[in-house]
Amino acid sequence: MRKYVFWILFLAIAVVLGVLLFPSKKAQMANTPVVLTSGYVPYTITQQLAGGNVSVQMLLPPGAEPHAFEPTPGALLTLKQAAAFIYVSDELEPWAADLAKAAGVQTRLVQLASTVPAGADPHIWMTFDNAKILAAQIAQVLEDIAPARKEIFEKNLAKFNREMDQLNSAFQTALARCRSRRVVHVGHLAFKNLADAYHLQLTALSGTSHEGEHSAKKLAQLIKQIKESNVSAIFTEDTLSPRLAQTVAQETGAQILPLYPVEHISKEDFNHNVTYAELMHRNLESLKRGLQCPAP
Ligand SMILES: [Zn+2]
Incomplete structure (x- = not known):
């Protein structure tokens, strides 16, 4: 009997000490x-x-x-x-x-x-x-x-x-000598500051906000511009429906590459805590491929 009392007391003291020394995560x-x-x-x-x-x-x-x-x-x-x-x-x-x-x-x-x-x-x-x-x-x-x-x-x-x-x-180094400097973005105008900083020419399908749908006329103009220039890739945002970019790609033969505006994030990237720097690295990889920039 005494033995049980000892163990019960021992456990009680251990629990109290545990709470005092290691407060719960919630606390x-x-x-x-x-x-x-x-x-x-x-x-x-x-x-x-x-x-x-x-x-x-x-x-x-x-x-x-x-x-x-x-x-x-x-x-x-x-x-x-x-x-x-x-x-x-x-x-x-x-x-x-x-x-x-x-x-x-x-x-x-x-x-x-x-x-x-x-x-x-x-x-x-x-x-x-x-x-x-x-x-x-x-x-x-x-x-x-x-x-x-x-x-x-x-x-x-x-x-x-x-x-x-x-x-x-x-x-600066990677984008210094690319075959094309033309970034055709089938998305909203989120990359103007980035394009300006590295002397790239940006055309986007819609304006600086997602509001106000692009017009069919604007889409047709974009397709015409791509066919007339040496653009071999188009860019799109990962959270947008891929339908539009696919239409442009089918019409022009351009490949589709992702750009990440950082302001919105996919569930998968959120769960992996993908950082600003990682998203911008991905942007650089897409730009290098799409604009055909030689390795420095
Ligand atoms: Zn935006």
Whole structure:
């Protein structure tokens, strides 16, 4: 009998010590500040800089596109409980701007576009210089809400900046001497800033937002342009229906290659935590193949 009492006491003490020394994941997460992000651009950069020290959440579900998204009623509650809400811009995500207006005083609002020189294209993360500006802004937010982790955030920011510089050099070198400089994108105008940075000529089927369907006339013009020029590849976005690109490819014989605007993300890439840098590497591989750029 005594033996049983001993073991019961021993187990009880072990359980109490276990709870005290190793609080449950749920309890740990309850003390972790939450940063809510609008879509994949702020999400992936914040994740990379936070390195697991902040809980990062995204409103835009994987597979959805950001221009015309409508958040669920639950989004406001999530927003009010977050330490910060980071979104790209009122112009790119009008729904996020509306939501931000309804946030409580305890949620810090961060519109990333406010620190980037204004241009015609709202896809501001499509140059590496701008990506560094966005990351610096996000790192500052993280330092403010979790000051004890400042050193980690600064280290992660330095790493991110090095990646951006490496990507910039890779793009410059790889795209310097290509057989074609013409990027025909059977999607929306998300790559203007990128094309301008590396002196490529971009034609896109629709405008800077997904709203407003392209016209049949525009599609016919695009097909005519491809047939008349030395374009051997067309580009499309992975979350768009492949039907349009297939039509253009059948008409022109051009091969189809993917481009990733980063602002929306497939479920598969989301589940694999694919980073901004990885998506931009994929973009470079597609451009190199499609524009027939020789290896440096
Ligand atoms: Zn877009």
